[in-house]
Amino acid sequence: MQDLGIRVLFEGKNLIRLLGGLWVTLRISLLSAAISIVLGILLGMVMNRKNPITRAITRVYLEFIRIMPQLVLLFLVYFGLTKAFGINLTGETAAVIVFSIWGTAEMGDLVRGALQSIPKHQYESGKAIGLTQLQIYCYIIIPQTIRRLLPLAINLITRMIKTTSLIVLIGVVEMVKVGQQIIEANRLTVPSASLWVYAFIFFLYFIVCYPISRLSACLEKRWKN
C-alpha cells in the first residue's frame, strides 16, 4: 500500500509554514500593488501631458520596464546594486522595489489609456453646463476613469501575485520556496509529496486570485456601457 502523499501537508508545522509562505507572497505583492497604483495614477497623468520632454521620458521608462523580464530586473536590483554600489537590500525589499517599478509602469499605461478613452465631448458638455475645470474632473472625468480602470487595476494585482513566485530566485522564502523545502525534506520517505505540495500551492494561489479576478469581471460587467 502506497503512502498517501497528502499526509505530508499536515505533518509537523508544514501547513502553517505554507500559509506563512503565502503571507510573504501576499505581503510583497499587495504592498507593491498599492505603491504601483498610487504612483501609476500619477505617472498616467504625467504621460497624458502634451509636454514632449515628459512624454519622451515616460515613454522610455515604460518601454524599458516592459521589455525587461522581471527576473532580470530582480537580479539587477538585488545582486547588481550590491556589487556595483555596495547597497545591501534584503530580498523582500528588492522584490517590493522591482514589483513597484514594474507595476507603476503597467498601471501608468492603464491610467493613460483610461484618461484618453474619455471623449473630448465629455469635457465640453461639462463646460457647456457651466462647471469649472475642477468640477468637470470630480463629477465627470474621474468617476468614468475609475470605472474603466478598476477592473484593469484588479487584474494587475492578480498578475503581481503570480509573478512574485519569481522571488524564490533571489532567496526570499515565499510559498513556492516553502513548498520546495517540504518536498526536499520528505523526498526519501514520501516520494509523491511533490505532487501534493504543488497541488496545494496551486489551490492556495487559486483561492487568492480567483475572487479577485471574479471581482474584476463583475465590475466590468456592471459598468459596461
Added chain:
Amino acid sequence: MKNDEKILEIKHLKKKYDDTVILNDININIYKGEVVVVLGPSGCGKSTLLRCINGLETIQEGGIYLNGEKISNQDKKMHFVRQKIGMVFQSYDLFPHLTIVENILLGPIKAQGRDKKDATQEAEKLLERVGLLDKRNSYPRQLSGGQKQRVAIVRALCMHPQVMLFDEITAALDPEMVREVLDVMLELAKEGGTMVIVTHEMQFARAIADRIIFLDQSRIIEESTPQEFFENPKTSRAKQFLNVFDFEVVKHSDSNK
C-alpha cells in the same frame, strides 16, 4: 416674439486656427426671443461660430457681448458665462455614468448651487414635457438617440439659459427620430426662447427661424427673413446652396410605356 432688447452682440469677430481663417468679420445682433438659424455649406464655420459664442474657442479679433458685457476670451469667468448660455451638441453627450435625472441636475446643483429639491422638481417637469419622465432613473445607454438628444436639451434648459445654442443636433440621428427632437425645439421657440440654431434641415429652418444667416467662406453672405431667403435669395451663392436640396425627377412612372 421678437423685441428690441439685444441679448447677444457679436462685433467684428475673427477666428483663426494658425493661419487658416475660419470666421472673418462676423457681426450679428441677436434680440430677446429671436430664433436665428445659421445656414451654410459644411466647413463654412457655422459650428465654430457657436463654439466661439460659448467660449469653447478663443477668438482672435473682435468681441462677443452678452447683455452688453464682454464674454469672449474670458478664461477665468467663462464658467459663469456658460451658465447663461445653453448649448446642445450634435453628439448628445450625456454623462454615461449618471442617470438621466442626475445628468440634468449636475449643472443646476453643482454649477449654480441651487436647491436640490427645487431643481429636481423642475427637471421632472421638463422631462415630462419632452415625454421622458418615465426614463428619469434610466441610464443614457438605455435610451435611443432621439431620447438622448431630448434629455440633452432638457439638461441645457434646466440651467435657465438666456440664449440656447443648437449645433446640428439632429445630424447624428436616424431620420425617424429627427422629428421628435425638432418638435421640442419648435415648442421652445413658441414660448419665446432665444435660440441660435445650426441645422441642415431646410424645412425646419424655414419653419422656426425669425431670421436666416447664410455663411460661406468664413463670412456672412446673406441675412434675411426665411421667406425671402428660401424664395428669393439675393446672392448667387445662396441660390446655389439651396439648389443642392432640390432634386430633379429622373424616373417617370410612364417612361417605359
